[in-house]
Amino acid sequence: AQKVTQAQTEISVVEKEDVTLDCVYETRDTTYYLFWYKQPPSGELVFLIRRNSFDEQNEISGRYSWNFQKSTSSFNFTITASQVVDSAVYFCALEGQGFSFIFGKGTRLLVKP
Amino acid sequence: AAGVIQSPRHLIKEKRETATLKCYPIPRHDTVYWYQQGPGQDPQFLISFYEKMQSDKGSIPDRFSAQQFSDYHSELNMSSLELGDSALYFCASSLGRGAVSNEQFFGPGTRLTVL
Numbered sequence: 001a002q003k004v005t006q007a008q009t010e011i012s013v014v015e016k017e018d019v020t021l022d023c024v025y026e027t028r029d030t031t032y033y034l035f036w037y038k039q040p041p042s043g044e045l046v047f048l049i050r051r052n053s054f055d056e057q058n059e060i061s062g063r064y065s066w067n068f069q070k071s072t073s074s075f076n077f078t079i080t081a082s083q084v085v086d087s088a089v090y091f092c093a094l095e096g097q098g099f100s101f102i103f104g105k106g107t108r109l110l111v112k113p
Numbered sequence: 114a115a116g117v118i119q120s121p122r123h124l125i126k127e128k129r130e131t132a133t134l135k136c137y138p139i140p141r142h143d144t145v146y147w148y149q150q151g152p153g154q155d156p157q158f159l160i161s162f163y164e165k166m167q168s169d170k171g172s173i174p175d176r177f178s179a180q181q182f183s184d185y186h187s188e189l190n191m192s193s194l195e196l197g198d199s200a201l202y203f204c205a206s207s208l209g210r211g212a213v214s215n216e217q218f219f220g221p222g223t224r225l226t227v228l
Contacts, residue, residue, distance in 0.1 A: 037219075043201055045156070045219040091155060099207070100146055100158035100169055101217065 002027045002096045006104035013082050014112050021077045021107045023092030029053075033095040034075045036066065039106070040088040048090075051075065082111045115139055117206050117220035125226045126194050134189040134223045138206030144168070145187040146217060147179060148203040156203055162187055194227045201225075 003026040013019045025034065036048040049059060051068050059066045063080045079086055089106045096102040118137040126132050138145050144163045148156040149172075158171035162181035173179075176194075181187045191198060201224050205217040 043224065044221045045203065047219070050216060096158075099144070100161055100171060101148070101156070101205075102158070103155040105155050 002029075002094055002102050004092050004094050004102050004104035006090075006092055006107050008107045009105070010108040010110070012110045012112065015084060016081050017111075018078060018080050019082050019109065019111075021079075021090050021092075021109070023075045023077065023104060025073050025075065025092070025094045027073075027094060027096075034068070035093040035095070035101070036075075036077050037091045037093060037103075038088045039091060045091070048077075079109075082109075084111050084113055087111045117204055117218050119202075119204050119220040119223050121223060122221065123224050123226075125228065127228055128194055128196065130194050130227075132191045132194060132225060134191070134202055134204075134225070136187045136189070136204030136206075136220060138185050138187070138204075139208075139218055142206035142208050142218075143185060144207045144209065145181055145185070146205040146207075147173075147187070147189050148205065150201040150203065150222075151197075152200070154200075159189070191225075196227050199225060199227045 005024045007022055032053045034051045038046040038048055049066055056068050065078045067076045087110050089108045091106045092104040093101040120135045146161040147159040149159055150156040159173040160179050161169045165181045176192050179189045201222045203222045204220045207217045
């Protein structure tokens, strides 16, 4: 079975704080892809990152960074120096069988000024 | 760059009516996916098409049907609408179905409200 778990339903931080969003996945596939999407209040899904199972290098993009650890089946997302504009729901997703996406339940991040 | 186009962006229907949602994939993309996202929920996969043939089926109700046309656009037809069908419907497209090449691009979504 394939599954994505985002245990944090909602996180609230004050601007400039660092915040980490957790994602744990389950899959029996040896080749798979993991994704993070941001969904602001306007509703669209904004692509953040795609990572394949063979690339465990951590990635940094501006204030965003991702930590992929196959040993713990985790693909965590950290926002450094959070800003109010980061407030959104963040989804972790796994490319499943048939190449459709299996999404986690999402983590709602609220960044207060 | 061209993105995935969905129309209409908003749709209001009455119970038991029908609705048709349209998706225009990125040019040259041959694969289309449909997802349904209920209020406060995560997107759920409904159905996908590759080269105009249904390639995978998820939690799509029998009242819904979909197809992909010769120009690769896709339509999701929903009949006998129920209140619970109110949701944001996303279409995504990709080039090919192989794991190496599959990067899905999501459209802006169609927000369906059933009254």
